[in-house]
Amino acid sequence: MGLIELMLALAIGAFLIAGAVTVYVRSCATYAINETIARMQEAARFALNTLEPEVRLAGFWGLTGDAMHIRGTIDHSPLSLSSSAERCGAGFALNLRRPVETANNTYPLPCAAAGGGALSGTDTLLVRHAQTGTSPPDGERLQVYTARNGQADAVFLAGSAPGPLAVDPLSGAQAQVRDLVAQAYYIARNANGQTGLPALRRKTLQGGAAGPRIGDEELMPGVEDLQVQLGIDPGVDEDGDGIPDDLNADGQPDRHAGVAARYVNPGDPALASARVVAVRLWIRVRADAAEPGYSDTKTYNYADVSFSPAGEDAAYRRLLISRTIRLRNAGPS
Numbered sequence: 236m237g238l239i240e241l242m243l244a245l246a247i248g249a250f251l252i253a254g255a256v257t258v259y260v261r262s263c264a265t266y267a268i269n270e271t272i273a274r275m276q277e278a279a280r281f282a283l284n285t286l287e288p289e290v291r292l293a294g295f296w297g298l299t300g301d302a303m304h305i306r307g308t309i310d311h312s313p314l315s316l317s318s319s320a321e322r323c324g325a326g327f328a329l330n331l332r333r334p335v336e337t338a339n340n341t342y343p344l345p346c347a348a349a350g351g352g353a354l355s356g357t358d359t360l361l362v363r364h365a366q367t368g369t370s371p372p373d374g375e376r377l378q379v380y381t382a383r384n385g386q387a388d389a390v391f392l393a394g395s396a397p398g399p400l401a402v403d404p405l406s407g408a409q410a411q412v413r414d415l416v417a418q419a420y421y422i423a424r425n426a427n428g429q430t431g432l433p434a435l436r437r438k439t440l441q442g443g444a445a446g447p448r449i450g451d452e453e454l455m456p457g458v459e460d461l462q463v464q465l466g467i468d469p470g471v472d473e474d475g476d477g478i479p480d481d482l483n484a485d486g487q488p489d490r491h492a493g494v495a496a497r498y499v500n501p502g503d504p505a506l507a508s509a510r511v512v513a514v515r516l517w518i519r520v521r522a523d524a525a526e527p528g529y530s531d532t533k534t535y536n537y538a539d540v541s542f543s544p545a546g547e548d549a550a551y552r553r554l555l556i557s558r559t560i561r562l563r564n565a566g567p568s
């Protein structure tokens with residue numbers, strides 16, 4: 236082999252190695268990006284899968300769908316609770332008339348948000364319902380008693396039910412006791428162990444030897460926005476005058492179709508008389524680290540948000556997903 240051939244062989248070899256290295260580096264970068272996207276998808280899905288069953292059950296109380304006549308609630312002979320059960324307000328556990336309660340772009344609760352405080356501009360979502368399964372009376376937690384005759388329906392806190400728990404041999408249980416569920420979902424500024432990375436958190440009514448109290452837990456780091464809109468059913472307008480019919484003049488529509496006519500932001504004046512039949516959620520997730528060379532130029536438009544990442548913020552990958560959930564207890568009436 237002459238010198239020229241040798242040089243040529245070396246040059247070709249170097250060229251091939253450089254090519255292989257480039258392919259390797261690029262596939263590593265692609266792998267890292269795919270990992271980031273997969274992690275964000277997993278986080279968003281986990282958040283929505285946690286929220287969905289709770290929202291779906293909102294307003295479920297057991298043998299009655301009507302919270303108005305349940306005693307012990309803030310509207311009807313309210314129970315007196317300890318300060319630790321009332322830390323997030325007396326209505327946190329006892330406002331059964333509002334199974335879905337929301338605050339627009341703010342955190343409204345008197346109890347402090349964990350994780351460095353609530354992230355401004357994010358919505359807060361409160362959900363209340365009875366547990367899907369029945370429980371024996373338990374003096375350590377708030378429970379809901381409902382009976383087929385509706386006579387003693389109540390939220391209670393005692394080792395014994397406020398009414399009989401008879402079982403009819405033909406028609407089964409005549410009354411039920413279920414644990415009361417009350418939760419508030421919000422976005423905190425800091426995840427556990429990573430300052431500056433927002434996280435989805437939840438305050439939850441809990442039981443315990445010292446009585447009911449409010450716990451707080453991180454559900455998913457990386458969730459930087461929670462937005463909520465409510466699907467409202469204004470009431471049936473049979474006579475076609477454009478106003479929901481109220482023949483008995485009690486200020487409330489006489490009938491509901493159980494279908495969302497439109498979606499409104501929390502705090503919309505229409506919520507005062509309309510019924511909430513569906514909840515639409517948006518979860519925006521952010522990667523936990525900035526990506527060198529990446530710049531997100533998208534504008535995210537959803538709910539009442541229009542967000543264009545700028546400066547350093549644009550170097551993070553993001554994912555926005557949405558889900559609409561029909562409330563199980565909001566059928567026609």
Ligand SMILES: [Ca+2]
Pocket residue numbers: 339340357358462463500501538539
């Ligand atoms: Ca909002």
Ligand SMILES: [Ca+2]
Pocket residue numbers: 471472473474475476477478479480481
């Ligand atoms: Ca009408």
Ligand SMILES: [Ca+2]
Pocket residue numbers: 480481482483484485486487488489
């Ligand atoms: Ca009416």
